[in-house]
Amino acid sequence: MSLLTIENFINNEHVKPSEGSYFDTFEPARGVAHALIPNSSKADVELAYKAASAAFPSWSKTSREERAKILYRIADLIEARLEEFAQAESKDQGKPVELAKTVDIPRAASNFRFFAGRILHAVEEAGELAGIGFSYTQRMPIGVAGLISPWNLPLYLLTWKIAPCIASGNTAVCKPSEFTSLTAYMLCSVLKEAGLPAGVVNMVFGTGMGAGQAIVEHPRIPLISFTGGTVTGAKIIANSAPHFKKLSLELGGKNANIVFADCDFELALKTSVRSSFANQGEICLCGSRIFVQRPIYEKFLSGLVQGAKALKVGDPTLKDTDLGAVVSKEHWEKIVGYIELGKKEGGTIECGGQKPASLEVEFQDGYFLEPTIISGLTPNCRVMREEIFGPVVTIYAFDTEEEAIQLANDSEYGLSCSVWTENGRRARRVASEIQAGTVWVNTWMARDLRMPFGGMKKSGLGREGGDHSLDFYSELKTICLAD
Ligand code: NAD
Numbered sequence: 062m063s064l065l066t067i068e069n070f071i072n073n074e075h076v077k078p079s080e081g082s083y084f085d086t087f088e089p090a091r092g093v094a095h096a097l098i099p100n101s102s103k104a105d106v107e108l109a110y111k112a113a114s115a116a117f118p119s120w121s122k123t124s125r126e127e128r129a130k131i132l133y134r135i136a137d138l139i140e141a142r143l144e145e146f147a148q149a150e151s152k153d154q155g156k157p158v159e160l161a162k163t164v165d166i167p168r169a170a171s172n173f174r175f176f177a178g179r180i181l182h183a184v185e186e187a188g189e190l191a192g193i194g195f196s197y198t199q200r201m202p203i204g205v206a207g208l209i210s211p212w213n214l215p216l217y218l219l220t221w222k223i224a225p226c227i228a229s230g231n232t233a234v235c236k237p238s239e240f241t242s243l244t245a246y247m248l249c250s251v252l253k254e255a256g257l258p259a260g261v262v263n264m265v266f267g268t269g270m271g272a273g274q275a276i277v278e279h280p281r282i283p284l285i286s287f288t289g290g291t292v293t294g295a296k297i298i299a300n301s302a303p304h305f306k307k308l309s310l311e312l313g314g315k316n317a318n319i320v321f322a323d324c325d326f327e328l329a330l331k332t333s334v335r336s337s338f339a340n341q342g343e344i345c346l347c348g349s350r351i352f353v354q355r356p357i358y359e360k361f362l363s364g365l366v367q368g369a370k371a372l373k374v375g376d377p378t379l380k381d382t383d384l385g386a387v388v389s390k391e392h393w394e395k396i397v398g399y400i401e402l403g404k405k406e407g408g409t410i411e412c413g414g415q416k417p418a419s420l421e422v423e424f425q426d427g428y429f430l431e432p433t434i435i436s437g438l439t440p441n442c443r444v445m446r447e448e449i450f451g452p453v454v455t456i457y458a459f460d461t462e463e464e465a466i467q468l469a470n471d472s473e474y475g476l477s478c479s480v481w482t483e484n485g486r487r488a489r490r491v492a493s494e495i496q497a498g499t500v501w502v503n504t505w506m507a508r509d510l511r512m513p514f515g516g517m518k519k520s521g522l523g524r525e526g527g528d529h530s531l532d533f534y535s536e537l538k539t540i541c542l543a544d
Pocket of ligand 1 (some may be wrong): 168210273312349450520
């Protein structure tokens with residue numbers, strides 16, 4: 062079978078990598094190679110940088126109306142190709158097509174639409190300065206941005222960077238994850254068709270250590286927006302430090318899901334099944350540490366096990382599939398390694414832990430894993446502290462509100478948290494004590510694009526969303542005019 066060959070996208074043209082080398086990318090559901098990815102080098106990043114740099118003077122002076130018009134067109138074109146994008150995202154990443162169709166791809170379109178609207182309606186600050194005159198602010202586009210994204214929500218997270226970056230008048234060199242390049246490649250033709258001028262968005266495919274690091278170390282790329290693992294985030298801080306780059310880092314998590322005895326039990330249970338296992342647990346916001354108040358612990362655990370066992374794992378193209386395959390063989394092995402560690406650490410596997418026995422022949426080499434619940438671990442076990450990023454959750458009983466807060470905050474991460482209670486005062490008290498960038502009360506994954514998004518502690522640096530994104534992608538200047 063001949064494999065699809067992906068090319069870099071520089072100056073609105075598809076180009077081969079300068080050293081001409083490619084590597085295979087695999088279809089997680091079948092465990093077979095399905096495309097060739099350019100193994101781009103420093104030279105390719107330089108070509109992309111030159112294109113982005115040449116496009117910057119004109120794009121940064123393009124009116125906000127014109128920029129918004131193009132962003133709206135991009136959104137429309139993504140939506141018009143919803144089915145095609147969803148099929149590709151599923152084939153490349155392993156997730157159910159239905160999830161890509163209802164979450165990933167629509168959200169990619171709304172990222173462009175949201176920032177188109179945001180720049181159209183943005184008003185700068187201004188005010189009289191008594192006895193002197195008048196001050197106002199101006200947002201200046203910065204230049205060429207480096208945008209580096211992960212594999213779990215490929216198009217969704219890449220467009221969360223591209224949209225505010227170009228809406229603010231910058232140009233970009235993007236590096237999608239080497240595991241999931243397909244929808245980023247498809248996006249290139251959408252950008253061109255929507256009328257985005259050549260060089261405004263350039264896509265360089267390849268590895269983190271190759272193309273990714275070359276972007277981070279490029280002396281004339283002054284800002285880097287990165288979403289990915291915490292260890293990589295630390296390398297990016299170190300490698301960009303000599304250049305004083307502006308950094309936005311969205312990193313890993315080990316999110317708590319706190320269930321109080323006074324919650325709406327059915328809603329908490331149903332949502333916890335989703336927040337544990339959606340996208341095979343490969344969402345940075347999944348609630349992987351479940352803390353349940355003792356009076357309802359046994360009932361909740363049994364409901365959760367029942368809910369997990371009822372999830373259908375397999376063919377990602379079927380409408381009723383809940384979990385597809387995890388992204389790669391290495392990742393599958395890492396997750397299974399954590400399940401084994403959980404057993405060694407004294408945990409009980411309440412359900413899952415295996416590759417499903419019922420897979421059809423064509424999926425038997427795929428990277429599937431049953432939803433797994435581990436009980437009996439203590440909070441200092443590695444499985445309860447380290448990010449697994451797969452369909453594996455731990456469950457633990459607590460007694461008091463103070464203990465729940467302490468357990469949730471006892472982590473080096475601080476990305477998100479869910480709190481389940483019908484007591485409004487408790488909800489406010491707990492939410493205000495939790496050390497996480499986002500706290501949901503009686504819900505999960507509700508995203509308001511106007512609100513800041515980001516992590517505390519080792520979950521990240523900075524906030525994106527609404528004007529926080531515009532702040533990152535522009536330099537804010539104060540101009541004072543004397544009378
Ligand atoms: P990763 O850190 O391995 O890779 C992310 C991206 O960085 C990829 O494009 C990779 O090629 C590139 N990269 C790797 N090393 C690099 C280097 N030295 N210099 C520059 N670029 C480099 O992460 P991943 O495995 O793709 O994604 C999973 C991680 O992402 C998890 O930890 C997850 O929690 C996190 N994540 C966080 C958020 C968030 O919003 N906080 C969202 C999604 C995923």
